[in-house]
Amino acid sequence: MKLIHCSDIHLGASMRTHLSPEKARKRQEELLATFSRMVNYAITEGVAGIIIAGDLLDTAECDIKTRNFLLDTIREAPVEVYYLCGNHDENSMLLSSELPKNLHIFGTKWTKFNLGEVTITGATLGTDNEELYRSLNLSPNAFNIVVLHGLDKYGSNINEPDTVNLDMLKNKNIDYLALGHIHSYREGKLDYRATYCFCGCLEGRGFDECGEKGFVLLNINKGQFTRKFVPFARRTLYEVPVDITGLRTTREIINKISDTLDVSPDSLVRVVLTGEYTVDTEKSLSLIESWFDTRYFYFQVRDSSRLQIDLNAYRNDISIAGEFVRMVEESDLDDAEKERVINMGLNALAGREVDV
Secondary structure (H helix, E strand, C coil): CEEEECCCCCCCCCCCCCHHHHHHHHHHHHHHHHHHHHHHHHHCCEEEEEEECCCCCCCCCCHHHHHHHHHHHHHHHHEEEEEEECCCCCCCHHCCCCCCCCCCEEECCCCEHHHEEEEECCCCCCCHHHHHHHHHHHHCCCCCEEEEEEEEECCCCCCCEEECCCCCCCCCCCCCEEEECCCCEEEEECCCCCEECCCCCCCCCCCCCCCCCEEEEEEEECCCEEEEEEECCCCCEEEEEEEECCCCHHHHHHHHHHHHHHCCCCEEEEEEEEECCCCCCCCCHHHHHHHHCCCCCCCEEEEEEECCCCCHHHHHHCCCHHHHHHHHHHCCCCCHHHHHHHHHHHHHHHHCCCCC
């Protein structure tokens, strides 16, 4: 039997932190399309059930078109869908809608569903979870999947909201603990029998969600199982460091970025400039972004390079530049801000372009 474990799809997310309204709207549609593609993948691959471990929606409310498309996609699929509300979509519109018969929702107490040889058990965590953990009762003879949504922690933090206490789940006859909430893939051993796994989000939405995104495909046979991560996102986000030490012009920096990047034009890319540069370096961030803007779905450059400057050459220099450097050094700014201000000031005094 094959099952899909996915989570944190966040349908309806605004996507406007970095993107224009037009591209944000396109990404919203792509998130919905990726979910639909995953359902089609399940049908093609003979998957019996899809487990959604929380945050299918980004907020408790979603627009009617998104909701209807989502429910129709589930309703038309010959696949059972098991849905656990997360911290974003709890009490969502889905709960008050006419639901497809193949959509099964976990409650605030342990809810069990049987699918062939597999028992799928889940519950929405709250602020009083100790009794919930203690009441988990699973047959040792079944293949048990438990579904929860929250950060994974050990120790005494039993009743913290949105937190899965792994210690309380040990030795409970769990075979696979399907978790949601963390947006990157992570797995580990819970006890002698159980494996826990965060499948990550289905599509990255920001640069804190870089790299491959997708779902986990489980294959269960007579109490044994294998699992694999399936990359499935329409677009991937990358944050790429580029060392500009020794480069002197914007064109040289652009060439270095071009030589460094090896990603699809469909990608969302953030280049982070690193290394050191001198006051004579020509470095236009706006020109760099303009150059690459049409080459990728989204491109951004961040400057973390450091100004290489011999302050001793300015401290005793009787010039406007020397007076400016001394004034900034005596200010209450922190070191990073002093460096930034000195760089802008010296470039302005030299008649070069200043990136504010």
